[in-house]
Amino acid sequence: MLRSVFGKTLWDQRRSLLAWLVGITAIGVFYAAFYPVINNAEMRAAIEAYPEGFLDAIGFTDVTSPAGYLGSTTFGLLGPALMIVFAAAIGGSAIAGDEESGRLDLLLAHPVSRWSVVVQRFAAIVVAMAAVGLVLALGLVVISGPADLGSIGTASLFAASIQLALFGTLFGALALGVGAATGRRSAVYATVAIVGVAGFFGNNLGPSIEGLGWLADVSPFGIYLGGEPLKNGLQIVDSAALAVVSLVLVAAGGFVFNRRDVAV
Amino acid sequence: MTIPIKAEALTKSYGRRRGLTGLDLDVHEGEVYGFLGPNGAGKTTTIRILLDLIRPTSGRAQLFEQAPRSGGPALRRRVGYLPGDFTVLGGQTGRELLIHLGHLRGGVPPARIDALADRLDLDLSTRIGKLSKGNRQKVGVVQAFMHEPELLILDEPTSGLDPIIQQRFLELVAEARTARQTVFMSSHVLSEVQQSADRVGIIRGGTVVAVEAIDSLRERAVRRVEIQFDEPVPLETFSGLAGLEDVAVDGNVLRCRLTGRADDLVKAAAGFGVTTLKVEEPDLEELFFAYYRGDEVGHVA
Numbered sequence: 001m002l003r004s005v006f007g008k009t010l011w012d013q014r015r016s017l018l019a020w021l022v023g024i025t026a027i028g029v030f031y032a033a034f035y036p037v038i039n040n041a042e043m044r045a046a047i048e049a050y051p052e053g054f055l056d057a058i059g060f061t062d063v064t065s066p067a068g069y070l071g072s073t074t075f076g077l078l079g080p081a082l083m084i085v086f087a088a089a090i091g092g093s094a095i096a097g098d099e100e101s102g103r104l105d106l107l108l109a110h111p112v113s114r115w116s117v118v119v120q121r122f123a124a125i126v127v128a129m130a131a132v133g134l135v136l137a138l139g140l141v142v143i144s145g146p147a148d149l150g151s152i153g154t155a156s157l158f159a160a161s162i163q164l165a166l167f168g169t170l171f172g173a174l175a176l177g178v179g180a181a182t183g184r185r186s187a188v189y190a191t192v193a194i195v196g197v198a199g200f201f202g203n204n205l206g207p208s209i210e211g212l213g214w215l216a217d218v219s220p221f222g223i224y225l226g227g228e229p230l231k232n233g234l235q236i237v238d239s240a241a242l243a244v245v246s247l248v249l250v251a252a253g254g255f256v257f258n259r260r261d262v263a264v
Numbered sequence: 265m266t267i268p269i270k271a272e273a274l275t276k277s278y279g280r281r282r283g284l285t286g287l288d289l290d291v292h293e294g295e296v297y298g299f300l301g302p303n304g305a306g307k308t309t310t311i312r313i314l315l316d317l318i319r320p321t322s323g324r325a326q327l328f329e330q331a332p333r334s335g336g337p338a339l340r341r342r343v344g345y346l347p348g349d350f351t352v353l354g355g356q357t358g359r360e361l362l363i364h365l366g367h368l369r370g371g372v373p374p375a376r377i378d379a380l381a382d383r384l385d386l387d388l389s390t391r392i393g394k395l396s397k398g399n400r401q402k403v404g405v406v407q408a409f410m411h412e413p414e415l416l417i418l419d420e421p422t423s424g425l426d427p428i429i430q431q432r433f434l435e436l437v438a439e440a441r442t443a444r445q446t447v448f449m450s451s452h453v454l455s456e457v458q459q460s461a462d463r464v465g466i467i468r469g470g471t472v473v474a475v476e477a478i479d480s481l482r483e484r485a486v487r488r489v490e491i492q493f494d495e496p497v498p499l500e501t502f503s504g505l506a507g508l509e510d511v512a513v514d515g516n517v518l519r520c521r522l523t524g525r526a527d528d529l530v531k532a533a534a535g536f537g538v539t540t541l542k543v544e545e546p547d548l549e550e551l552f553f554a555y556y557r558g559d560e561v562g563h564v565a
Contacts, residue, residue, distance in 0.1 A: 002364040012353055102351040106407075109315045109345040110368040111337035261318035264308070264349075 005112060006120035010127060013090065017128050020089075024082045024132050028074040029139040035069050035147045059204045059221075066149045067156070067230040074140070075160050076225060083132070083168035084196045090128060091175020092188035094121040095253075099183040099263055108262060118180055118254040125172040133165030152230055159234035166242040167224040171196065173246035177253025183263050195220070220245075266328045268293055268415045268446040269314060274323035275470075276309050283309040285470035286323070291448055296441050298457030298478070299450040301467035307450040308348050310467070311419050315345055327415065341369065344411060348419035348450075350404035354393020358403045361392065362410065369411045380406045383432055397424040409436055416440060418449040422456050434460050455545045458482060483524045485546035491518045494537035501532055 001011040010017070037043070044064050047055070055061070059076045062068030095118065098104040108114060137158045144150050144157065171192060179188045199219040203226075206215030216222035223242055227235030269291035276283040284306045291297045301307050312318045313325050316332035325332060330339050352361055358381070366372030381388050386402040395403070401424040408416055416437075422430045437447050437460045451457050457464060457478075464481050466474045476484075486509075499513045502520065505528045511520040516539070522529060526543075533541075 002360060003367045005368070008364050012356065102347075102349050103353065105312070105315075105317055105347045106345070106350070106352065106365075107368075108317055109340060109343070109347070110365060111341040111370070112368055113337050116337075262312075264312075 004120060005107070005117055006123050009094070009121055009124040013093075013124075013128075017090075017131070020086050020128075021132055021135055024079070024086065025136045025139045027082065028079055028136050029143050031073045031078060032070055032140055032143050032149060033147045034073075035066065035149055038069060039064060039148060053208070056208060057201065057204055059200070066151050067228070070140075070149060070152065071160070071225065071228065071230045075164060075230065079136070079164050080167055080200075080221065080224070081196075083129070083164060084171050084192060086132070087125070087129075087168050087171035088175050088189055088192040090125055091172040091177075091192075092179050092185045094125065094176045094179060095257065096179030096183050096185045096188055099179075100185060102264065104262055105264075114258045115254055118176070118250065118257060122173065122176055122250045125176060126169055129165045129168040129172060132168065133161040136164070137161035156230050156233055159229040162234060163224050163229050163239055163242070166239055166246075167220060170220055170242050170246045170249070173249040173253075177249040180250075180253035180257035181260075183260075266293070267291070267326070268328060269297075269448055270324075270326045270329070271310070271313075272324045274310070274313065274325055275321045276306075276313065276318065277321045282470055284313075284320070284323075287467070287471050289325075289465065289472060290475075291446060292463075293446055294441065294444045295462040296437060296447040296449070296457075296460050298454075298461035298464040299448060299467060300452070300454060300457060300464050301450075302452055305467045306470040307452075307467055308419055309470075311345075311348075311417055311448075311450065314417060315340065315343070342414045344408040344413035344416045346404045346408040346416075346418040346421050348423075350401055352392055352400075352403070355391060357389055357391055358386065358395075358406075359388040361403065362388065362407055365407050366410060372410045376412075377406060377410055380410055380436075383436070384429055385432075398426055398429065401425055402429065405433060405436070409440070412443070412445070414445060416445060416447045416449070418447065420451060421449055422451070430456075454481075454485070485523070487522045487546050488544040489518075489520050489522045489526075489529065490540075490542040491533055492516055492539040492541075493518065493533075494539055497536050501535070502529070505529055505532060 001007040047060075047063055055063075060072045063072050095104070098107070107117065140157045140161070141154050144152060174195060175188045175192050178191045179185065182188075199221050202212075202215035203219035203221035206212040206219070216226065220242070223238050227238045229235055267290070269289055271287055271289035274284050274287040274289075287306065287310060289310070299307055299310070309318070313320050314327055314332055319333065327335060327339055328342060332339065359377070362372075362377050363374070366377065377388070381402075384402040384405060386399060386406065392400060392403060405421060408418060422433060425433060437449070440447055441460070449457060449461075458481075461478050463475060463477055465472045466476075493516045496515055497513055497518060499511065502508060502513070502518060503511045507522055507524045508529060509521045509523070511518070518533075520529075522543075
């Protein structure tokens with residue numbers, strides 16, 4: 001673990017990564033376990049009593065079917081929200097955090113290029129996101145039987161988890177890229193918050209507003225959930241799109257980072 | 265033979281603030297070069313340009329006759345660097361950090377790390393966050409020296425070290441010099457570099473105003489001297505002596521400023537009974553003062 005910047009990054013953050021891993025999985029599984037509570041006639045009536053616009057705005061659709069419920073809660077709301085916060089934290093610390101605290105000077109004075117540091121720190125983020133996706137998928141597979149969610153199927157749970165991990169990777173790349181370009185965590189958090197909130201509402205509300213339907217197509221939420229992986233399995237094109245955008249963000253951040261001064 | 269450090273007309277502007285204003289540097293292979301100047305003079309800025317952490321606004325900087333930027337990692341492999349503010353994650357032990365940094369440098373024998381830590385009296389198994397500032401600085405010293413680089417760039421290396429460890433550090437510098445390593449170390453205190461440096465460059469306002477062999481600088485340095493005698497002494501015995509200024513006698517006590525050799529003063533004082541003798545180390549400001557008196561103008565680089 002001490003041989004490379006990549007390994008050292010994961011090693012240094014092992015405790016906080018474990019906490020995020022356990023936390024996100026626990027909350028995802030906890031929500032899944034609530035499905036039997038919602039899946040009855042009274043609840044259905046109660047939910048239908050809400051104005052449709054409100055349910056659209058928070059992304060709740062078809063919430064009484066197993067795939068609809070899990071897609072609206074664990075994968076539609078809490079999962080991505082937690083992944084965004086997680087991504088901002090580890091992506092922001094990757095370059096900007098080290099730079100603000102003055103730790104970056106020592107690393108960059110070693111025989112390692114700035115590009116290499118960016119790529120290795122990004123690789124650590126990808127591994128962290130993949131780990132969260134994997135453990136979440138395993139947790140959901142275990143709970144799906146007892147929670148009456150068995151109809152979704154193991155393959156679809158893994159498909160949605162993989163796409164959630166890619167969604168997290170995209171925000172991690174955004175955080176890393178903005179941090180590498182600016183060296184400031186405040187810029188990272190502001191950008192991630194704006195893209196996250198705009199993406200969420202753009203995806204949920206865009207289609208119901210004349211002329212703004214395209215918002216869902218460009219929203220990270222739309223790319224991630226639009227193909228309904230819980231019903232249709234892994235969406236290759238959507239997944240590739242999330243991966244490609246991530247790489248572009250990292251490359252753009254690295255490009256600026258390589259040309260600018262490192263702050264004291 | 266390649267020149268370890270060279271800079272020509274180096275400038276660096278931060279917005280409207282001027283960091284460097286045309287700095288020239290020429291460090292010879294195998295020498296210990298003291299880079300001396302008050303805080304804010306541009307020492308750290310110069311060093312960070314040499315390590316390609318920042319880029320100059322104009323002018324040229326070179327390590328081993330290569331630009332820091334185009335030289336990249338291969339060039340930095342030949343350098344050991346101690347930042348002025350040595351900050352690392354506190355959750356790791358010294359050994360964890362040093363082994364990691366050693367790997368980045370292509371591997372450093374653990375025995376070498378242990379030997380250096382022993383000499384500096386540093387415990388490598390303690391988490392860095394729990395170390396005192398001085399002990400943390402020792403970790404920084406070890407990582408700079410451990411791979412035996414051709415060139416050591418040390419930014420205020422002795423800050424926070426207690427006098428005994430400072431002495432051990434200076435031994436390391438002397439050994440590096442014997443091994444034909446080049447040492448470039450900055451300081452704002454002359455006494456920190458005068459013991460080990462061959463030459464001293466004085467930086468002020470973003471430019472090197474003078475380069476001197478340490479011996480001639482020491483001769484030029486102004487020291488405050490205070491001698492307490494057993495009995496009152498006559499002023500005229502001392503006031504005419506060469507190298508003495510601002511001579512004042514206050515009862516038993518003589519106060520003056522001494523430039524250069526102390527011989528005349530000591531011989532004059534020997535005619536009386538001396539109770540105590542106090543000679544203050546020359547500080548940089550006094551040194552600059554000495555430098556900027558009329559007769560030195562022609563000397564300024």
